[in-house]
Amino acid sequence: MGNEEKILKKLEKIFQIIFDDYSLRLSKNMTAEDIEEWDSLNQIKIILACEKEFSVKLNVREINNFANIGEMVTHLSNLEANIE
Amino acid sequence: MPHMEMKFKYQMQKEDKNKAKNELAGYLKSSTYLDLKPEIAMQIAKRLVKNKQMLDNKLSNIKLSILSNFNLDFIKESIEFCLYQRGLNATIITCDYGTMITELINPKSQNYNFQPEYILIWPTYRDITKFDEGPRKEVSFWSSLWKISKKKNIKIFQVLFDKPPFLHIKDLNNKKNIDLCTHISYTNAELQKKYKNNISFISIEKLQIHIGSKEWHDQRVYNLCKQPFSLNAVPSISHFLSSNIAGMLGKYKKVLILDLDNTLWGGEIGDLGVDNIILNRETSEGESYINFQKYIKELHSAGVILAVCSKNNMRTAKEAFSKHPEMILKLDDIACFVANFNDKASNITYIKKFLNIDFDSFVFVDDSRIECEWVKNNIPDVSVVNLKGDPSYYINELDRHGFFTKEKITKEDKNRIKSYKAIREIEKIKKNNINLEAFLKSLNPILILESVSSFTIDRIEQLILKTNQFKLNNSIYDKKYIKNNKNNILAFRFKDKLNDYGIVVVLVYETSKEVLYIKNWVMSCRVFQRNIEFAIIQLIKKIAKIRSCKKIKLELVKLKKNKVAMEALKKMNAKESKVSSIYDINIDSNLKSDLIKIKNIKKVLENGK
Incomplete structure (x- = not known):
């Protein structure tokens, strides 16, 4: 599994917990429109959970500008690479 | 075969749903909310709120309105979950960010339209308004906010102020020459002193100290979403508030059932003999048990009924109470003493019959995991605390649950303990075939x-x-x-x-x-x-x-x-x-x-x- 796939899997787990839905599947071209409950408050939960899971600090403004999950995964992957 | 595939997917989802529901039931019954990872705690709380209608419950329904000037969206479901665990099926509304005061003083507000039975007013240090004019003015401002609720017969839970995170600011504006922390302390004390008969106060500063300022004041989270504390703190805070509310509404636990060996003293009395159990001030272990007993004694004098449930023979078990000089708890403190080799679930059922109190008012503590699991599985309504590891932490292990929190200790509470003594006398006489009628008359x-x-x-x-x-x-x-x-x-x-x-x-x-x-x-x-x-x-x-x-x-x-x-x-x-x-x-x-x-x-x- 490539690094981005790993991150996507982890992200999926985070989403499943936040939206309490184990059948939720993430793909790179998904957007906030695809998940009914994805509002600004859940967005904050996602950000905080990612920070915890990936041990990074995220810039909220940047994240709000992402077009889809794929961009978020790439961003997280770049951040992780920088740490290592 | 696209058709087949769709069917398969649907079944999976249904299975997932059932699994999720069973999991929720498990969490509700036997988990300590405090011990869950914060994200899981919030997930399960969300699931409860979603599925409440489908759950079969016999709980008391309450309507609660929570008012604050910060964002309550993240904690609301968790509070609902904790209340549910304590026997209260709450319908909760919260107010929008920054509207606490208007919700209170406008008789036609969303809050009053909801017609709550209870209002939880939850300000923070940010809401201090009369710092310049001193604590007395502060107190009269906050007490003036209760007027409409009082008129409408709504019971008020007032959260007292927390302390600010600043170490060095000594507000220069203040004419009275006291700092903000001191102003808050005075205000809290004065509110409680003056209004303790009408309003139920929740002293949240205890919790702030307990979980630490770093989690209590999370400036980043506050900036992101106007919630002052970190997400990690959500379980502790909801649990604390709910224990207080449940206690004030009479949902506190009444009976504490105690194991003996390695719970009240170290070692097995059956093997060691009364002289050699570990209960002394000379060793750290011995001292731990003494302190734990002191804590239990305090619970007892606050009205908690004590019972013993131990695998020992009766004579040996009682010997510790009557002969050991360091025992803090005495035979007289124990309303029902059971020591035998039957299984503990049966013994607790006996204690229930003897005391005539329902299982959901019982807390059982034991160091043995097996005993704890056994009781949990057989009598799910009993709250079980498994004391593990160093006995130095036993007090905290029991205290953190807030099982016995109640508003006031009344005369009734103290009398209640005495009346079990009378029941005990009567049981004794019945067992010994003494003339019961004559005895009852002699009382x-x-x-x-x-x-x-x-x-x-x-x-x-x-x-x-x-x-x-x-x-x-x-x-x-x-x-x-x-x-x-x-x-x-x-x-x-x-x-x-x-x-x-x-x-x-x-x-x-x-x-x-x-x-x-x-x-x-x-x-x-x-x-x-x-x-x-x-x-x-x-x-x-x-x-x-x-x-x-x-x-x-x-x-x-x-x-x-x-x-x-x-x-x-x-x-x-x-x-x-x-x-x-x-x-x-x-x-x-x-x-x-x-x-x-x-x-x-x-x-x-x-x-x-």
């Missing part, structure tokens, strides 16, 4: 008829509401009814040599031309086996005759828990009439010659003439 029991007044009305209403075992049917009567029909309400206080038990019997009746009809009759379980019911039915017969009634009737409905009443009425020769659940009592029969005397009945016997 000099007496009933006193109390009139309905502002001093007694709360207790009368409460007794009718709370009684489960000795009651005829489910009819309840509110204060208005009680006041308007005070001539047809008999409330009895019971006293003996050992104790004044307070008002323990209430009987509601009415008379028509020929019939005295007992609408309901309740009696507290603390005074069972004292033959009180016979004295009272004799009095009823007298009243019936004086009011020229020829018959006594009552409605007796078989309920889940009122077996005691059913049996008592059998003993009084109550006969079911043609109408089902309506019983007749023979007005002329005499049951016992030697009845408890009743004082104060002159008036009620004159009344009907």
Whole structure:
């Protein structure tokens, strides 16, 4: 599994917990429109959970500008690479 | 085969849903919310709120409005979950960010439209408004916000202020020359002192200290979403608030059941002998157990009933209490002492019968994981605390649950403990075949008829509401009814040599031309086996005759828990009439010659003439 796939899997787990839905599947071209409950408050939960899971600090403004999950995964992957 | 695939996917989802529901039930029953990872805690809380309607519950419903100036969206569901675990099915509304004050002072606000029974007002140090003018002005500002709620008879829970995160700012604006922390301390103390009789206060500073300022004040989270604390703190805060609210609404635990070996002292007394158990001030382990006992003793003096449930033989187990010089707990403190080699679930069932208290008021502590699991699985309503590791932390292990938090310790609480002593005496005598009747008489029991007044009305209403075992049917009567029909309400206080038990019997009746009809009759379980019911039915017969009634009737409905009443009425020769659940009592029969005397009945016997 490539690094981005790993991150996507982890992200999926985070989403499943936040939206309490184990059948939720993430793909790179998904957007906030695809998940009914994805509002600004859940967005904050996602950000905080990612920070915890990936041990990074995220810039909220940047994240709000992402077009889809794929961009978020790439961003997280770049951040992780920088740490290592 | 696209069709097949779709079907398969649907089934998976259904399975997922069932799994999720079972998981939720498991979390509700046996988890400590505090021990869950914060994200899981919030996930499960969300699931409860979503699935509540589908769950089968017998909990009390409450309507709660939570008002604050910060964002409550993340914590709301968690509070709902914790309340649910403590027996309260709450419907909660919160106010929008920054609207706390207007919600309180506008009688047509969203809050008052919701018609809550309870309001939780939750300000923070940011909401301090009279820092310049001093604590007295602060107090009068905050107390003025209660006016409308008081008028509408809404009960108020007021969260006291927390402390700010600043280490070095000493606000220069303040003319009184005290810093913000001190201003807050004074304000909190003054609020409590002045209004403790009307308002329920929650001292949240204790929690702030406990979880630490770093989690309590999370500036980043505040900037992101206007929630002042971190997400990690959500479980602790919701648990703390809910324990306080549950305690104030009477959902505190009443009984603490204690294991002995490695719980109250170190080592096994059966092997070591009373002289060698670890309970001393010379070793750290020994001191831990002494401190744990001291904590339990404090709970006991605050009204918690203690019981022992131990795998030992009775004589050896009791020896520690009677002979060991360092024992803080004494035999007299234990309302029910069980030591044998039966399984603990059966023993706890025995304790329940003996004390006449429901399982959901029980907390069981034991160092053995197996015993704890056994009890959890067999009696899920009992709260179980598995004490593990270093006994130095036992106090914290028990304390953090907030099981015994209640608003006030009343005289009733202290009396309750005494009345179990009397039950114990009676049980002893029964076992030893001593003449029970003679013993009961030697206690000099007496009933006193109390009139309905502002001093007694709360207790009368409460007794009718709370009684489960000795009651005829489910009819309840509110204060208005009680006041308007005070001539047809008999409330009895019971006293003996050992104790004044307070008002323990209430009987509601009415008379028509020929019939005295007992609408309901309740009696507290603390005074069972004292033959009180016979004295009272004799009095009823007298009243019936004086009011020229020829018959006594009552409605007796078989309920889940009122077996005691059913049996008592059998003993009084109550006969079911043609109408089902309506019983007749023979007005002329005499049951016992030697009845408890009743004082104060002159008036009620004159009344009907």
